[in-house]
Amino acid sequence: MSGLLELSVAEAATRIQAVELSREEYFDAWREAAAGDELNAYLWRAEERAVESDGPLAGVPIAVKDLFCTEGIETTAGSRILEGHRPLYTATAVRRLTEAGAELLGKTNMDEFAMGSSNENSAYGAVLNPHDRARVPGGSSGGSAAVVAGGLAPCAIGTDTGGSIRQPAALCGIVGLKPTYGAISRYGMIAFASSLDQCGPLTRDVTDAALLLEAMQGGDPCDSTSVGIEGGIRAPRGEDLKGLRFAVPADLAHDAIEPGVRAAFEATLRRIEELGGELAEVPLPHAEHGISAYYVIAPAEASSNLARYDGVRYGTRVEPEGDVVEMYEATRAAGFGDEVKRRIMLGTYALSSGYYDAYYGRAQRVRTKIAEDFAAAFSKFDFVVTPTSPSVAFGLGEKTDDPLAMYMNDFFTVPMSLAGIPAISIPAGSAEPEGGGPQLPVGFQIAAPAFAEQRLLDAAYVLEQSLNG
Amino acid sequence: MAELEAVIGLEIHVQLSTRTKMFCGCELSFGDEPNVHTCPVCLAHPGVLPVPNAEAIRYGLKIAAALECEVAPSSIFHRKNYFYPDNSKAYQISQYDQPLAVNGRLGGIRIHRAHLEEDAAKTIHLGESGRIHGSGGSLVDFNRGGTPLVEIVTEPDLRAAEEAGAWARLLRTTVRQLGVSDVNMEEGSLRIDANVSVRPAGSETLGTKTELKNMNSFRFLERGIEAELARQRELIGAGGTVEQETLHFHPEDGSLHPLRSKEQAHDYRYFPEPDLVPLAPTEAMLREARESLPELPEARMRRYEEKLGLSAENAAQLAGDPDEAAYFEAVCAAGDGIEAPTVANWVTGELAAALRQADGDSAAESKVTPEALAALIALVGEKRVSHGSGKQVLATLVAEGGDPAAIVEHEGLAQISDSGELESIVAAAVDSNPEAAEQIRSGNQKAIGAIVGAVMKQTKGRADGGEVNRLIKEKLGI
Numbered sequence: 044m045s046g047l048l049e050l051s052v053a054e055a056a057t058r059i060q061a062v063e064l065s066r067e068e069y070f071d072a073w074r075e076a077a078a079g080d081e082l083n084a085y086l087w088r089a090e091e092r093a094v095e096s097d098g099p100l101a102g103v104p105i106a107v108k109d110l111f112c113t114e115g116i117e118t119t120a121g122s123r124i125l126e127g128h129r130p131l132y133t134a135t136a137v138r139r140l141t142e143a144g145a146e147l148l149g150k151t152n153m154d155e156f157a158m159g160s161s162n163e164n165s166a167y168g169a170v171l172n173p174h175d176r177a178r179v180p181g182g183s184s185g186g187s188a189a190v191v192a193g194g195l196a197p198c199a200i201g202t203d204t205g206g207s208i209r210q211p212a213a214l215c216g217i218v219g220l221k222p223t224y225g226a227i228s229r230y231g232m233i234a235f236a237s238s239l240d241q242c243g244p245l246t247r248d249v250t251d252a253a254l255l256l257e258a259m260q261g262g263d264p265c266d267s268t269s270v271g272i273e274g275g276i277r278a279p280r281g282e283d284l285k286g287l288r289f290a291v292p293a294d295l296a297h298d299a300i301e302p303g304v305r306a307a308f309e310a311t312l313r314r315i316e317e318l319g320g321e322l323a324e325v326p327l328p329h330a331e332h333g334i335s336a337y338y339v340i341a342p343a344e345a346s347s348n349l350a351r352y353d354g355v356r357y358g359t360r361v362e363p364e365g366d367v368v369e370m371y372e373a374t375r376a377a378g379f380g381d382e383v384k385r386r387i388m389l390g391t392y393a394l395s396s397g398y399y400d401a402y403y404g405r406a407q408r409v410r411t412k413i414a415e416d417f418a419a420a421f422s423k424f425d426f427v428v429t430p431t432s433p434s435v436a437f438g439l440g441e442k443t444d445d446p447l448a449m450y451m452n453d454f455f456t457v458p459m460s461l462a463g464i465p466a467i468s469i470p471a472g473s474a475e476p477e478g479g480g481p482q483l484p485v486g487f488q489i490a491a492p493a494f495a496e497q498r499l500l501d502a503a504y505v506l507e508q509s510l511n512g
Numbered sequence: 513m514a515e516l517e518a519v520i521g522l523e524i525h526v527q528l529s530t531r532t533k534m535f536c537g538c539e540l541s542f543g544d545e546p547n548v549h550t551c552p553v554c555l556a557h558p559g560v561l562p563v564p565n566a567e568a569i570r571y572g573l574k575i576a577a578a579l580e581c582e583v584a585p586s587s588i589f590h591r592k593n594y595f596y597p598d599n600s601k602a603y604q605i606s607q608y609d610q611p612l613a614v615n616g617r618l619g620g621i622r623i624h625r626a627h628l629e630e631d632a633a634k635t636i637h638l639g640e641s642g643r644i645h646g647s648g649g650s651l652v653d654f655n656r657g658g659t660p661l662v663e664i665v666t667e668p669d670l671r672a673a674e675e676a677g678a679w680a681r682l683l684r685t686t687v688r689q690l691g692v693s694d695v696n697m698e699e700g701s702l703r704i705d706a707n708v709s710v711r712p713a714g715s716e717t718l719g720t721k722t723e724l725k726n727m728n729s730f731r732f733l734e735r736g737i738e739a740e741l742a743r744q745r746e747l748i749g750a751g752g753t754v755e756q757e758t759l760h761f762h763p764e765d766g767s768l769h770p771l772r773s774k775e776q777a778h779d780y781r782y783f784p785e786p787d788l789v790p791l792a793p794t795e796a797m798l799r800e801a802r803e804s805l806p807e808l809p810e811a812r813m814r815r816y817e818e819k820l821g822l823s824a825e826n827a828a829q830l831a832g833d834p835d836e837a838a839y840f841e842a843v844c845a846a847g848d849g850i851e852a853p854t855v856a857n858w859v860t861g862e863l864a865a866a867l868r869q870a871d872g873d874s875a876a877e878s879k880v881t882p883e884a885l886a887a888l889i890a891l892v893g894e895k896r897v898s899h900g901s902g903k904q905v906l907a908t909l910v911a912e913g914g915d916p917a918a919i920v921e922h923e924g925l926a927q928i929s930d931s932g933e934l935e936s937i938v939a940a941a942v943d944s945n946p947e948a949a950e951q952i953r954s955g956n957q958k959a960i961g962a963i964v965g966a967v968m969k970q971t972k973g974r975a976d977g978g979e980v981n982r983l984i985k986e987k988l989g990i
Contacts, residue, residue, distance in 0.1 A: 112559040120558065131552050134559060231559040238786035266561050267788050344786060347593050350602030351556040355652070367597055367650050394593070394781035403783060 047072045052103050052198045052251040059102035066102035073104040077149055077195050082171040084189040088149040100258055101144030106196035108187045109150040111137050112231040120233045121153040121165040124352045124359045124378025134231025136242045136259045143258040148196050151186030155380045157207055157235040159183050160452035163443055164382045178436040181211030187245045188215040199245045204236050205337050206456025208243045209468035213431035213486020216470045219245045220252045223493045224463035225270045228263030234348040236341035239460045249504040253279050272494055279504035285319035290424035293324040301434045303474025307485040308430045311471040325420045329412040333458040339393045339406035346390030414462040421492045429455040431468040431486030435476050459490045466490040467503050516710040516745050520676050521668035525661050526693045527701040528571045533658035534630040535562030546653035554658040556600035561787050568660035571692040572612050572628045573801035575662050579623045581616030586792040589785040594778055597652050598632040605630050608782045619682045622667035633657030673737035677730050680704055685809045689834045697729050704733055708740045720754040726761045736761040820852040829860050839875045847886030858889055866910045879913030888916040900973035901925040928974050938983040941966040
């Protein structure tokens with residue numbers, strides 16, 4: 044039985060298509076594994092298989108972040124305010140996966156409305172890191188990362204607004220891909236920051252990530268900002284990195300990176316050179332302002348996106364004595380957690396008349412500058428590489444009282460989100476956490492120009508094969 | 513103190529008559545059961561995204577073309593954020609600093625801008641105030657929520673309430689003719705707010721304006737503006753100053769009341785709508801909008817006056833109503849040798865009166881075919897039927913339809929052409945009205961009416977009025 048769970052998604056799908064493996068048997072094995080969730084990673088688990096379709100993912104069970112609407116199945120976005128909400132429709136990304144044959148295994152825990160880097164902001168409790176249950180799995184797609192890393196699902200999807208796929212993938216030691224903005228439809232993905240949100244896979248290897256990406260990508264008439272990836276995505280391949288130019292941001296040396304993470308990162312750089320890749324430093328002068336710009340833009344959009352949760356049409360409603368305005372206030376006060384409230388207030392302030400130019404307008408200009416920095420880098424280089432996260436998984440409760448320290452987790456991932464370009468985190472070594480303890484996974488981030496996912500996956504695959512071998 | 517000049521600008525919301533809503537596939541409706549035309553998108557369920565309605569964009573471009581606007585090569589949608597139960601997303605998708613179209617004109621009034629947006633749902637607040645604050649409950653009908661709107665904003669070029677009303681009517685006719693809206697003020701598919709201020713005549717600076725809302729007919733629009741102008745003039749005359757505020761028009765008594773300050777203290781926190789890409793119309797879309805324009809009332813009015821020689825009044829009346837205009841032109845086309853100004857007089861005068869009297873339909877929907885009216889005008893023009901008899905024939909046409917010549921025959925209305933017969937009738941009438949005859953002789957021309965009346969009575973109106981007058985004067989020797 045346990046042998047089944049070791050198969051990669053690509054291998055399992057191949058065996059199912061060749062009728063060497065039964066869909067029922069494979070699904071049941073994973074359902075049983077998911078039932079053993081001790082990480083608080085699932086919010087909902089399938090009790091039976093849905094109607095099956097054939098396709099490249101036939102018979103592949105998949106865990107889906109609870110930010111994706113699933114028709115008739117409770118979808119909370121990790122928030123009290125959507126407790127009991129059963130959507131009337133299914134998100135395009137999920138529908139494409141099931142049309143390709145995937146079967147919904149469960150909905151995963153997450154930071155409320157995807158706001159967080161530790162999964163401690165879920166209204167349904169923190170998720171535990173499978174490598175060390177006293178530590179966080181990262182966030183906001185912490186549940187999706189934990190189920191894959193913890194052997195509770197063969198693959199998962201999550202969403203990434205400023206690092207919410209890549210950072211938990213790094214902290215849990217798996218592969219996480221944030222595609223180009225517009226590669227996958229956002230329809231049915233509960234909005235946090237609309238100009239940044241992007242769906243992507245969390246998998247055990249790069250090949251599986253490519254398989255899920257291909258199933259989900261494509262323009263969608265329901266999302267005006269979606270275009271898909273021209274030519275689609277095939278299984279990644281390659282033997283070496285000859286002729287490929289990798290850029291390391293010049294300012295990286297000054298940044299607060301844990302020594303163990305830095306050592307693992309430098310070891311990976313050496314491996315790139317061994318594989319024939321060329322390394323050079325590149326200036327990304329505006330990237331250091333990424334966090335500041337991000338924490339204006341994302342809360343601004345969130346303050347508007349989350350205004351619809353008012354208790355009028357669905358979800359939680361708290362009805363005090365008084366008129367509808369008082370009902371709004373009571374509902375939102377009870378329904379949202381602290382971090383969500385903090386960001387709504389930040390965003391509302393940033394958009395206020397008289398402050399718009401100083402905050403939102405300025406942040407958008409920084410965003411443009413960061414995109415220009417990347418464009419300049421990609422005129423000379425194929426990829427930009429960084430550590431995914433400045434630290435390995437940190438302890439539960441360690442940063443909950445210090446929002447700024449928490450926000451710094453996104454330091455390396457936010458610039459790519461602001462530039463709308465694809466970036467992948469792959470497991471690349473391990474490091475001892477600060478303060479000592481057993482080794483924990485370290486993630487290596489590779490970013491590529493917009494819609495260059497195939498090239499990105501090919502390079503990540505070569506590096507992965509080498510690191511695993 | 514110098515006279516205070518009125519400065520009026522209008523903000524018009526036109527509900528587009530597309531098949532579906534602005535950003536989702538729900539059908540538009542009016543008067544259906546509440547909340548039947550809804551979906552996750554227009555109810556703002558979690559995860560949904562707006563998809564712009566291509567037809568609404570085409571309609572918007574048509575309006576922009578009709579108003580001679582410059583269309584922006586790329587315009588963007590913004591979110592206008594506010595909490596209210598009529599607004600499911602808690603923001604309205606509208607356009608802000610890069611609207612669809614700018615710098616147009618209509619009927620001599622400059623158009624500041626025209627942009628696309630979505631309508632709110634309909635709310636009813638229970639309780640005495642009828643407002644949200646302090647209400648015992650609020651009912652929402654989302655059928656209207658998401659209906660496509662074009663908002664048109666004029667420059668403050670209007671100088672009187674009546675002028676504003678007349679211009680608003682011209683706008684309605686123009687938009688109606690484009691076939692993009694029902695433009696019905698009572699049903700709310702046309703909503704007009706007015707920005708009103710006064711300033712010393714000749715001054716170039718603008719006074720403080722107030723915004724007038726809820727005037728749901730042209731008459732109320734004029735009354736509201738009139739009342740506000742009077743209020744502002746009185747206030748300033750008494751040494752006061754106008755405060756910028758929004759005033760609600762009460763149709764029951766024509767009064768204006770300010771909204772509570774809490775209700776107007778909005779900071780809409782506009783920002784570009786990240787769920788939509790910029791709207792960049794192609795050259796083909798712009799060409800299609802221009803080429804699809806019918807002849808609009810303003811151009812038609814000019815043609816009627818300049819090419820057809822109609823009076824300004826007749827031209828305005830006929831050109832302002834596309835159906836009436838089409839009928840008028842059909843009569844002109846059906847008749848041989850009848851003059852357009854004569855036809856215009858008949859259509860706006862005799863025919864309109866006859867239809868009114870019969871509580872009948874519009875000319876186009878009446879039993880009077882353009883051919884019949886043309887034939888009747890010709891009979892009168894050729895003096896085969898007197899003008900008075902002509903009106904009788906018209907009454908029959910309105911009631912029953914038919915062919916004027918046959919009606920003339922059947923009702924014996926042919927004009928008396930035998931001058932001997934008419935002469936003897938006139939002689940008899942003069943003899944039997946000696947007092948009137950005496951008055952005429954002594955210079956009272958008005959007295960002739962009594963004798964003409966007697967002749968007309970005797971002939972049942974079949975005599976030509978001019979001829980009768982001439983014969984009476986001949987008989988009396990003047």
